Amino acid sequence: MKKNRKEAEEPTSWPGWATFQEVSEDFEPDNWDELEKDSFYKAPKMIRFRWHVMEKLANYWFKKLAKGFARSVYDIGSGDFGLFVQTQRFTPRAQYLLKNKWVNVQFGFYLIEYTIVDGVAYSHYSLNYGIRYVFFMESKLTKNQESNVKIITDLFRETEESLHQTFANRKPPYTPNYLFS
Numbered sequence: 001m002k003k004n005r006k007e008a009e010e011p012t013s014w015p016g017w018a019t020f021q022e023v024s025e026d027f028e029p030d031n032w033d034e035l036e037k038d039s040f041y042k043a044p045k046m047i048r049f050r051w052h053v054m055e056k057l058a059n060y061w062f063k064k065l066a067k068g069f070a071r072s073v074y075d076i077g078s079g080d081f082g083l084f085v086q087t088q089r090f091t092p093r094a095q096y097l098l099k100n101k102w103v104n105v106q107f108g109f110y111l112i113e114y115t116i117v118d119g120v121a122y123s124h125y126s127l128n129y130g131i132r133y134v135f136f137m138e139s140k141l142t143k144n145q146e147s148n149v150k151i152i153t154d155l156f157r158e159t160e161e162s163l164h165q166t167f168a169n170r171k172p173p174y175t176p177n178y179l180f181s
Contacts, residue, residue: 059171059172097116110163119140119141136162
C-alpha cells in the first residue's frame with residue numbers, strides 16, 4: 001500500500017462542466033460556444049439516419065398536402081398582405097379577438113388559433129384540423145386599445161404571411177418533434 005497517494009482531482013472538462021461555474025460580471029455571450037462545445041449530445045449514426053428518414057417522410061407528406069390544396073386553388077400567388085387587407089380584414093378580426101380573447105381562422109389547409117392570455121397575444125397553427133397545434137408567435141399587449149389593435153394586426157399579418165410562404169413553396173414550416181422520440 002502506498003502512503004503518498006494523490007487525491008483524485010475533480011475533472012474540469014466533462015460535458016456540462018460550464019453549468020457549475022459562476023458567471024462573471026464581464027461575461028460575453030460570444031464566448032458561450034467555447035464554454036459549451038464539449039457538452040452537446042451527438043446521436044449515434046442509426047438514430048441520425050432514422051431522424052433523416054422521418055424528416056424526409058414528413059416533407060413528402062407536406063408536399064402531398066400542398067399539392068392536394070393546390071388542385072382546388074387555381075392560383076396561390078404571392079399573397080396579398082398590403083394595407084388594404086390589414087384595414088379591411090385584419091383590423092375587425094383584431095377587435096373581435098380583443099373582445100372575445102379567442103378566434104379560430106381557416107387559412108388554406110392551416111387552422112390558425114389566436115388567443116389572448118394575461119395580456120399576451122399568441123398564435124398557434126395546426127396542419128391536422130386542430131388535433132395538434134404548434135406555437136408560432138406571441139406579442140405583448142399594452143393598455144392602449146389602438147396600439148393593441150395594431151400589434152394584433154401585425155401578429156395576424158406575420159403569421160399568415162409566413163404560413164402562406166410554406167404552402168406556396170411547398171416546404172413544411174417545421175420538422176415535427178414527435179418524429180424524434
